[in-house]
Amino acid sequence: MEMKRVMLTSGAEATIELRDGIILKSRAPKRYRLKEIDERLRRERTKIEAKLIAEARKSGVPTPIIYDVMNCEIQMEYIDGVQLKHVLDANLSERIGELVGLLHTAGIIHGDLTTSNMILAGERIYLIDFGLAYFDQSTEARGVDVHVLFQTFESTHGGHETLIKAFTRGYRKTFKDADDVLQRVKEIESRGRYRTERL
Amino acid sequence: MRRKSKCVLGIEGTAWNLSAAIVDQSRVIASAESSYHPVEGGLHPRAAAQHHATHMEQVIHDVLAKGKKNNAKISAVAFSIGPGFGPCLRTVATAARALSLSMNVPLIGVNHCIAHIEIGRWLCNVADPVILYVSGANSQVLSYRNGKYRIFGETLDIGIGNALDKFGRYAGLQHPGGPKIEEIARKAKCYMPLPYVVKGMDFSFSGLTTAAKDALAHAPLEDVCHSFQETAFAMLVEVTERALAHTGKKDILLAGGVGANSRLMEMLNTMCQDRSAKFFAPDKAYMKDNGAMIAYTGLLMLESGAVLSVEDSAVRPNYRPDEVEVTWR
Numbered sequence: 001m002e003m004k005r006v007m008l009t010s011g012a013e014a015t016i017e018l019r020d021g022i023i024l025k026s027r028a029p030k031r032y033r034l035k036e037i038d039e040r041l042r043r044e045r046t047k048i049e050a051k052l053i054a055e056a057r058k059s060g061v062p063t064p065i066i067y068d069v070m071n072c073e074i075q076m077e078y079i080d081g082v083q084l085k086h087v088l089d090a091n092l093s094e095r096i097g098e099l100v101g102l103l104h105t106a107g108i109i110h111g112d113l114t115t116s117n118m119i120l121a122g123e124r125i126y127l128i129d130f131g132l133a134y135f136d137q138s139t140e141a142r143g144v145d146v147h148v149l150f151q152t153f154e155s156t157h158g159g160h161e162t163l164i165k166a167f168t169r170g171y172r173k174t175f176k177d178a179d180d181v182l183q184r185v186k187e188i189e190s191r192g193r194y195r196t197e198r199l
Numbered sequence: 200m201r202r203k204s205k206c207v208l209g210i211e212g213t214a215w216n217l218s219a220a221i222v223d224q225s226r227v228i229a230s231a232e233s234s235y236h237p238v239e240g241g242l243h244p245r246a247a248a249q250h251h252a253t254h255m256e257q258v259i260h261d262v263l264a265k266g267k268k269n270n271a272k273i274s275a276v277a278f279s280i281g282p283g284f285g286p287c288l289r290t291v292a293t294a295a296r297a298l299s300l301s302m303n304v305p306l307i308g309v310n311h312c313i314a315h316i317e318i319g320r321w322l323c324n325v326a327d328p329v330i331l332y333v334s335g336a337n338s339q340v341l342s343y344r345n346g347k348y349r350i351f352g353e354t355l356d357i358g359i360g361n362a363l364d365k366f367g368r369y370a371g372l373q374h375p376g377g378p379k380i381e382e383i384a385r386k387a388k389c390y391m392p393l394p395y396v397v398k399g400m401d402f403s404f405s406g407l408t409t410a411a412k413d414a415l416a417h418a419p420l421e422d423v424c425h426s427f428q429e430t431a432f433a434m435l436v437e438v439t440e441r442a443l444a445h446t447g448k449k450d451i452l453l454a455g456g457v458g459a460n461s462r463l464m465e466m467l468n469t470m471c472q473d474r475s476a477k478f479f480a481p482d483k484a485y486m487k488d489n490g491a492m493i494a495y496t497g498l499l500m501l502e503s504g505a506v507l508s509v510e511d512s513a514v515r516p517n518y519r520p521d522e523v524e525v526t527w528r
C-alpha cells in the first residue's frame with residue numbers, strides 16, 4: 001500500500017510532514033551552525049517539546065497528542081485547522097489569554113508564543129511548537145513570554161492595542177498573578193525603549 | 200530631457216563615526232568622514248561628541264567641495280536624529296540646522312536604523328526583505344508591514360556589538376573588539392558550550408558575555424572568541440530564520456556595523472541557501488555607520504514631503520524604528 005506523504009511546511013526550525021494522517025516533525029541539521037551547537041539544540045528541543053506538550057495538555061490547554069519521539073523527530077496528532085495568524089481577532093485573542101493563563105498557572109513557559117504557533121480547529125485553539133518551553137514560575141519569565149506575544153501582535157497584526165486588551169481580559173480570568181506579569185511586561189518593553197541611553 | 204534628480208546632503212554622527220555624504224537618485228556623489236578612536240576603555244559619548252564638534256567643519260567642507268566638483272546642487276540637509284548618544288546627536292543636529300538655514304533648503308531628521316535599512320535596499324536592489332540589523336547598541340529583526348518597519352524580534356538586554364566589545368575589552372583587546380575577535384577566532388581549536396538564549400524571536404547576550412569572560416580563566420582566548428561568535432551568531436541566524444518562516448518572505452538583508460563580520464555573513468548565506476531564500480548585504484562601507492545612508496533616506500523623505508521645521512528638530516536618543524511613519528513606500 002502506498003503511504004500518503006505530504007510536506008506541509010518548512011517551519012521556523014523544523015520540517016513538518018503529514019504521513020498517513022500523522023504529523024512528523026523533524027528537526028533536520030542546520031548547516032549554518034556548528035555541529036556541536038546544532039546537535040545539542042535539536043536533541044534538547046525535541047525532548048523538551050514532547051514532554052512539555054503533554055504537560056500543557058494536563059493543565060487544560062489543547063495540544064496535539066504525542067505518538068512517538070525519536071532522536072530529533074516527533075510523531076504527533078494532526079490538527080486540521082488554520083494558523084491563528086490568518087484569522088486572529090479580539091475574541092480569539094481573549095481565548096489565547098485564557099490558555100496562556102492556564103499554562104502559567106501550571107508553571108509552564110511556552111517560550112515562542114507567536115500566532116504561527118497556534119492553530120484554530122473548529123471551536124478550539126491548539127498551542128503547538130513547545131521546543132523552547134520550560135518550567136519557571138518567575139514573573140520575569142512569564143513577562144518575557146507575554147512580551148513575545150505582544151510583539152507578534154504589533155509586528156504582524158493590525159489593531160494590536162485591541163488585541164492586547166482582549167488578551168489581558170482572558171489572561172486575568174485564568175491566572176491569579178496576571179497583573180504582576182502585565183506590569184512586568186511594561187517594564188520589559190521600556191528596557192527596550194531606553195537601550196541606547198544605557199550604552 | 201530627463202529631469203535631474205535632487206541631491207541631498209546627509210550627516211551621520213550617532214556614535215563614533217562622523218560621516219557626511221551627498222547622494223542623488225542614482226549614486227553616492229561625494230563623501231567624507233572622520234572617526235573617533237577612544238584612547239582606552241569604551242566609547243565615551245562626550246568625548247565622541249567633542250570629536251564630532253572639532254572635525255565637523257572639515258568633514259562638511261570636504262564633502263561640499265567634492266560635491267561642487269560634480270555639480271551637485273543641494274536640495275536638502277538630512278541628519279541622523281536618533282537613536283544614539285545624546286551629546287553626539289546634538290552636535291550633529293546643530294550643524295545640520297545651521298547648514299539648512301544658510302543654504303536655505305529643507306531640514307530632514309532621519310532615523311539611524313531606518314537609514315541602515317534603506318541604503319541596503321537601495322544598493323542591493325531588494326524590495327521587501329526581512330532585515331537583520333546588528334549594531335553596537337541594537338540588534339533587531341525587522342520587516343515592513345503597512346506603513347512601518349515592524350520589529351519581530353530584538354535583544355532583551357545588550358546589542359551584539361556591545362556584547363563583543365565588552366568581552367573584547369575584558370580580554371584586553373583594543374576597541375572595537377568585534378574585528379579582532381573575528382580574527383582571533385580563526386585560530387581556534389575547539390568549541391566550548393556557552394549560554395544560548397532565544398525566546399521566540401527575541402534573544403539575550405548578557406549571560407553569554409559573562410560566561411565568555413569567565414571562560415577566559417581556564418580556556419585559550421582563541422577558543423573563547425570562536426565559541427562566543429558561533430553561539431551569538433547562531434542565535435541571530437536562528438531568529439532571522441524564524442522571522443522568514445513567520446512572515447513568509449523570501450529575502451534577507453543584513454544591515455549595521457557587525458554585518459561586516461564574514462562569519463556572520465557566511466552563516467546567513469548558508470541558512471538562505473538551505474531554505475531557498477536570497478541573502479543580500481551591501482558593501483561593508485555601507486553597513487557601518489555612514490553619511491550616504493542618511494543622505495539617501497533623506498532623499499526618500501524629501502520626495503515624500505517628510506521635512507522638519509527647526510522647532511521640531513530636537514534629537515531623539517531613544518528613537519525606535521517602529522515609530523517612523525514610512526511615507527515613501
Ligand SMILES: Nc1ncnc2c1ncn2[C@@H]1O[C@H](COP(=O)(O)OP(=O)(O)O)[C@@H](O)[C@H]1O
Pocket residue numbers: 008009010011012013014015016023025064076077078079080081083116117119128129130131
Ligand atoms: N500537529 C500539527 N497539526 C497541524 N499542523 C501542524 C502541526 N504541527 C505543526 N504544524 C504546522 O507546521 C508549522 C510549523 O510547525 P512548528 O511545530 O511550529 O515548527 P517550527 O518549530 O519549525 O516552527 C506550524 O506553524 C503549523 O502550521
Ligand SMILES: [Mg+2]
Pocket residue numbers: 011012116117129
Ligand atoms: Mg513554529
